Amino acid sequence: xxxxxxxxxxxxxxxxxxxxxxxxxxxxxxxxxxxxxxxxxxxxxxxxxxxxxxxxxxxxxxxxxxxxxxxxxxxxxxxxxxxxxxxxxxxxxxxxxxxxxxxxxxxx
Numbered sequence: 061x062x063x064x065x066x067x068x069x070x071x072x073x074x075x076x077x078x079x080x081x082x083x084x085x086x087x088x089x090x091x092x093x094x095x096x097x098x099x100x101x102x103x104x105x106x107x108x109x110x111x112x113x114x115x116x117x118x119x120x121x122x123x124x125x126x127x128x129x130x131x132x133x134x135x136x137x138x139x140x141x142x143x144x145x146x147x148x149x150x151x152x153x154x155x156x157x158x159x160x161x162x163x164x165x166x167x168x
C-alpha cells in the first residue's frame with residue numbers, strides 16, 4: 061500500500077520572459093537521478109506545468125532556474141495559485157489514503 065507523504069517547499073526562483081517564469085523546488089529527490097521535484101508557474105499565476113523533476117544544488121546559485129526570490133517577495137496572486145495547486149494535488153491523493161486508517165495517520 062502506498063503511503064501519502066507531504067513534500068516541503070525548499071526554494072523558489074523567478075526567470076522573466078519565459079513561459080514558466082516561476083520555479084518552485086521541493087524537498088523530494090529521486091534516488092535514481094538525484095533530481096528534485098519541481099513545479100513551474102506562469103508569470104501571472106494562471107497556468108502551471110505538470111509536476112516535474114530537475115537539477116537543483118542546495119546552497120548553490122542554480123542560475124539555470126532563474127533568480128532566487130524570497131516567499132515574501134512573491135505577490136499574493138502567485139502564493140494563492142501555488143497554494144491552490146498544492147491543495148488540488150493533496151485532494152487527488154487523499155481518496156486512496158482515506159480508505160486505510162494507517163494511511164490517514166501518516167498524512168497527518
